[in-house]
Amino acid sequence: MISGTDGATAADSQITGPMSATLRASQSGNTRSGRLYKLALQCSDPATNLSAIKAVAVTVPNVPAN
Numbered sequence: 001m002i003s004g005t006d007g008a009t010a011a012d013s014q015i016t017g018p019m020s021a022t023l024r025a026s027q028s029g030n031t032r033s034g035r036l037y038k039l040a041l042q043c044s045d046p047a048t049n050l051s052a053i054k055a056v057a058v059t060v061p062n063v064p065a066n
Helices: none
Strands: 002-004 013-016 022-024 035-041 055-060
Touching: none
Parallel strands: none
Antiparallel strands: 002 035, 013 022, 035 055
């Protein structure tokens, strides 16, 4: 699962494979703190045993346009 701030929508992120995702870096410009994505991950083994859910935060800094 991926969620984001700064008006992020489902189109701003994509799970691209096991343990990988792409995130949109651009933002609306309304925030000085940048965009924050939260990624939640849960793994399974061949017997469908599930691991605990782990979360990580990824920050995309706000870089002013030239």
